Amino acid sequence: MRLSVRRASRWVRRAVRALRFETVAFWRSRPILPGTVLYESFAGNGALCNPEAIFRELLRAADQGHLRHIWVLDGPHRHRRIRREFAGNDRVSFVEYRSAAYFRALSTTQYLINNATFPPEFSKRAGQVYLNTWHGTPLKKMGYDMPNGAFDSANTLRNFVQADFLLAQNSFMAERMYAGAYRLKGLYRGTIIEEGYPRLDRQVLNQDQFLAARARLASDGIDLGNRSIVLFAPTWKGDSFSSPADDVQQLVDFVSDLQGRLGEERYIVLLKTHQVVHQFARNDPRLRRILVSNEIPTNVVLGLSGCLITDYSSIFFDFLATGRPIVFYTPDMPDYSSTRGTYYPPAEWPGPLCSTPEEVAVAIGGLASDDAVHPGPPEPYGTWRERFTGHDDGNASSRVVDVVFRGLRDGYNLTSIEQNPRTSMLLHLGGMRSNGITTSALNLLGAIDHERFDVSAVFARPRGEQQRENQARIDPRVRQFPRLGGMNGSKILHLRRRMAERLRTAVHRSTRAQARLWDDEWMRCFGDSRFDVVADFSGYTSFWATLLLHAPKARRSIWLHNDMAAETHRVIRGRKRMQHTLPAVFDLYREFDSLVSVSASLSDVNRQHLASYGIDEKKFTSARNLLDAEHVLSGAEQELRTLADFPRDPETEEILVPEWADGLLADDGTTWFITVGRYSTEKNQDRLLRAFAIVHAAQPLARLLLVGYGPLRHHLERQIDHLGLRGAAWVTGPYSNPFPIMAAADCFVLSSNYEGQPMVILEAAILGLPVVSVDFASVRDALPNGSVHVVAMDDQALAVGMFDFLRGEVPGATIDIGGYNRAAVEEFYRATGSPVTRRATQR
Numbered sequence: 001m002r003l004s005v006r007r008a009s010r011w012v013r014r015a016v017r018a019l020r021f022e023t024v025a026f027w028r029s030r031p032i033l034p035g036t037v038l039y040e041s042f043a044g045n046g047a048l049c050n051p052e053a054i055f056r057e058l059l060r061a062a063d064q065g066h067l068r069h070i071w072v073l074d075g076p077h078r079h080r081r082i083r084r085e086f087a088g089n090d091r092v093s094f095v096e097y098r099s100a101a102y103f104r105a106l107s108t109t110q111y112l113i114n115n116a117t118f119p120p121e122f123s124k125r126a127g128q129v130y131l132n133t134w135h136g137t138p139l140k141k142m143g144y145d146m147p148n149g150a151f152d153s154a155n156t157l158r159n160f161v162q163a164d165f166l167l168a169q170n171s172f173m174a175e176r177m178y179a180g181a182y183r184l185k186g187l188y189r190g191t192i193i194e195e196g197y198p199r200l201d202r203q204v205l206n207q208d209q210f211l212a213a214r215a216r217l218a219s220d221g222i223d224l225g226n227r228s229i230v231l232f233a234p235t236w237k238g239d240s241f242s243s244p245a246d247d248v249q250q251l252v253d254f255v256s257d258l259q260g261r262l263g264e265e266r267y268i269v270l271l272k273t274h275q276v277v278h279q280f281a282r283n284d285p286r287l288r289r290i291l292v293s294n295e296i297p298t299n300v301v302l303g304l305s306g307c308l309i310t311d312y313s314s315i316f317f318d319f320l321a322t323g324r325p326i327v328f329y330t331p332d333m334p335d336y337s338s339t340r341g342t343y344y345p346p347a348e349w350p351g352p353l354c355s356t357p358e359e360v361a362v363a364i365g366g367l368a369s370d371d372a373v374h375p376g377p378p379e380p381y382g383t384w385r386e387r388f389t390g391h392d393d394g395n396a397s398s399r400v401v402d403v404v405f406r407g408l409r410d411g412y413n414l415t416s417i418e419q420n421p422r423t424s425m426l427l428h429l430g431g432m433r434s435n436g437i438t439t440s441a442l443n444l445l446g447a448i449d450h451e452r453f454d455v456s457a458v459f460a461r462p463r464g465e466q467q468r469e470n471q472a473r474i475d476p477r478v479r480q481f482p483r484l485g486g487m488n489g490s491k492i493l494h495l496r497r498r499m500a501e502r503l504r505t506a507v508h509r510s511t512r513a514q515a516r517l518w519d520d521e522w523m524r525c526f527g528d529s530r531f532d533v534v535a536d537f538s539g540y541t542s543f544w545a546t547l548l549l550h551a552p553k554a555r556r557s558i559w560l561h562n563d564m565a566a567e568t569h570r571v572i573r574g575r576k577r578m579q580h581t582l583p584a585v586f587d588l589y590r591e592f593d594s595l596v597s598v599s600a601s602l603s604d605v606n607r608q609h610l611a612s613y614g615i616d617e618k619k620f621t622s623a624r625n626l627l628d629a630e631h632v633l634s635g636a637e638q639e640l641r642t643l644a645d646f647p648r649d650p651e652t653e654e655i656l657v658p659e660w661a662d663g664l665l666a667d668d669g670t671t672w673f674i675t676v677g678r679y680s681t682e683k684n685q686d687r688l689l690r691a692f693a694i695v696h697a698a699q700p701l702a703r704l705l706l707v708g709y710g711p712l713r714h715h716l717e718r719q720i721d722h723l724g725l726r727g728a729a730w731v732t733g734p735y736s737n738p739f740p741i742m743a744a745a746d747c748f749v750l751s752s753n754y755e756g757q758p759m760v761i762l763e764a765a766i767l768g769l770p771v772v773s774v775d776f777a778s779v780r781d782a783l784p785n786g787s788v789h790v791v792a793m794d795d796q797a798l799a800v801g802m803f804d805f806l807r808g809e810v811p812g813a814t815i816d817i818g819g820y821n822r823a824a825v826e827e828f829y830r831a832t833g834s835p836v837t838r839r840a841t842q843r
Contacts, residue, residue, distance in 0.1 A: 146341075190528065271291050325351060
């Protein structure tokens with residue numbers, strides 16, 4: 001019964017998802033509606049922040065009366081105040097976040113304004129104008145400056161590169177956050193508007209507005225009396241510190257403690273929570289008389305407040321414009337600094353730092369006079385105020401409207417960061433699993449000259465631990481585009497696309513609908529980004545190959561890591577799963593500028609075996625894979641018995657060292673052969689086991705270790721039993737760090753039917769291991785000096801090669817790592833058509 005319920009639930013989720021995609025596809029086929037504006041703040045959490053200020057400016061503007069305004073709100077029964085205010089206004093309407101009406105508006109509205117990000121389905125259409133205002137000057141580190149920032153910022157970067165305008169409160173936002181932390185320098189093709197923040201206009205209150213705002217708080221049950229407001233507005237620090245529910249309890253405790261210390265007569269401590277926390281706080285009865293509703297714009301409350309208490313929130317930058325005092329409450333400073341970090345050291349902040357409610361109360365008391373809280377700011381306050389709020393004069397909204405809606409440019413602070421002296425390059429890395437392609441890609445990203453090349457990488461969103469670990473190894477100088485969400489478009493279009501793949505017919509340009517499908521996906525993933533060079537370094541799927549073919553005005557390359565025709569016959573889980581998928585890739589080869597095999601001999605093989613596809617022979621070229629010797633050597637230094645991938649005792653948590661690992665390290669006269677690779681048919685570990693059985697019969701102290709993962713693991717274990725090798729041969733892995741195992745072995749053996757450029761041979765050479773291999777097509781140029789001991793491709797010959805090692809006739813393999821990598825990276829530049837001098841092409 002439980003299984004049936006789960007299955008039914010899964011089908012319901014699929015149906016809902018399919019319906020949503022059909023809804024999006026339908027509305028994306030409808031015309032853009034001129035004169036419509038969509039506003040979204042914090043995924044519909046109210047009419048808030050910069051979008052709200054711009055909305056009201058447009059309503060006031062006499063020349064913008066033709067506009068119709070649509071607000072995104074996150075529930076039909078919430079945000080009653082804004083709904084009531086505009087209930088009779090036929091120019092203003094509301095849609096529920098992620099409803100059908102939402103996707104209609106997102107797809108057909110002319111102007112899009114967001115202070116955060118639209119969801120993964122969003123792909124800006126031709127004719128739409130997207131203004132991203134963001135939601136504050138950051139004190140805490142953002143984007144790539146955060147730990148794991150490349151992954152956590154994926155949807156933000158995706159939104160930014162689609163935006164026509166980015167709003168900057170100050171030059172720090174433009175230069176440090178947008179250009180730097182989010183790696184938009186040299187990539188972003190829109191305009192940065194540095195004219196202050198519209199939301200700060202709401203802070204400037206005349207006497208009537210001041211009294212009306214206090215009355216609004218009173219109507220929410222907050223008894224202000226004649227007391228001065230002390231506003232506590234902390235940020236939410238995320239899951240690494242606490243959950244939102246836990247935050248509420250801490251906030252209640254702090255506000256209660258501080259109010260008690262300040263007394264009830266002169267001050268009232270109000271709480272303004274982060275958007276993430278507010279949904280948990282708003283229904284807590286303990287906060288009913290002190291919690292500032294999301295219905296009231298934060299900057300209006302700042303205009304009422306005499307003093308601000310915060311931690312790492314960007315809200316204090318806004319409050320600087322008032323000239324009133326700021327107190328920083330940071331009891332978790334050591335933890336926060338070590339995990340997230342801030343752009344400025346705390347000693348330079350424009351206000352006292354406190355770690356207890358008592359210290360906060362003392363600081364506020366020190367700033368107070370007879371009947372109000374007055375500024376007594378520290379020395380840097382004025383400098384901070386001028387630097388970060390110099391444009392915030394109460395008229396920022398009108399200037400932003402001038403630029404975005406009136407098309408004015410002269411006299412405004414507008415910045416372009418598109419110019420790039422480097423050659424821009426986009427590489428698709430594949431699935432990021434631990435295999436030879438991923439290793440080669442990571443090595444390449446570290447070896448490219450980043451002074452000459454601006455490098456971006458795209459890959460499927462990492463879901464497993466293995467993929468996330470590999471993503472973490474991407475060179476930090478590389479911009480990352482983890483692909484989020486799924487491709488838009490109707491099911492009919494996608495059905496035709498998939499049928500064409502099965503029939504080996506490329507249709508991505510055959511009709512306008514199919515071409516638009518792929519162009520839309522490029523926009524969804526990369527926005528208006530332009531690259532001089534794009535390369536499908538994986539080369540195994542028609543989806544990625546097709547997507548890169550839709551890169552505007554780029555030189556396009558695709559990698560051939562193996563004998564690709566032979567790969568179509570590879571058996572995976574009992575089936576030739578690439579028999580249909582790879583030919584669909586082959587049909588796209590004609591559209592690429594270069595087809596790059598990973599060795600010269602492999603290029604000859606692919607040229608010959610793919611001749612029937614009518615590919616220009618001049619497109620076939622080669623570029624060897626790069627080596628990361630430091631990664632190999634440092635990995636080999638780890639103590640073998642401490643490998644993290646070994647199992648642990650469930651009670652003691654002690655590492656359970658496998659039998660073979662103890663044997664590998666024992667000084668007992670045994671000789672250990674090792675191979676590392678996927679357990680699949682093309683690696684032919686069966687042949688190695690049969691050859692080893694011959695060796696072991698003559699030399700009982702010989703041992704064999706097969707390290708890897710794959711569908712044939714259980715088959716190979718049965719083969720060990722069948723050949724009587726139990727206790728002499730083992731199948732194990734996978735291991736995130738196999739190098740201590742390789743380093744402890746005596747000889748590396750490879751028995752593959754075919755390989756591209758076997759990276760394991762190069763890694764074995766880095767470790768100085770002797771290498772014995774069967775004679776597949778690309779083995780003889782695997783190492784530049786030919787130090788692989790090559791034998792014929794049969795059981796007996798492989799056994800003879802292993803006997804040759806036992807007789808001392810196979811020396812350790814060697815490689816000039818520096819010289820090899822220099823030559824290999826130059827081959828990469830030539831194969832992709834990348835200029836090896838500074839940027840030779842102009843956009």
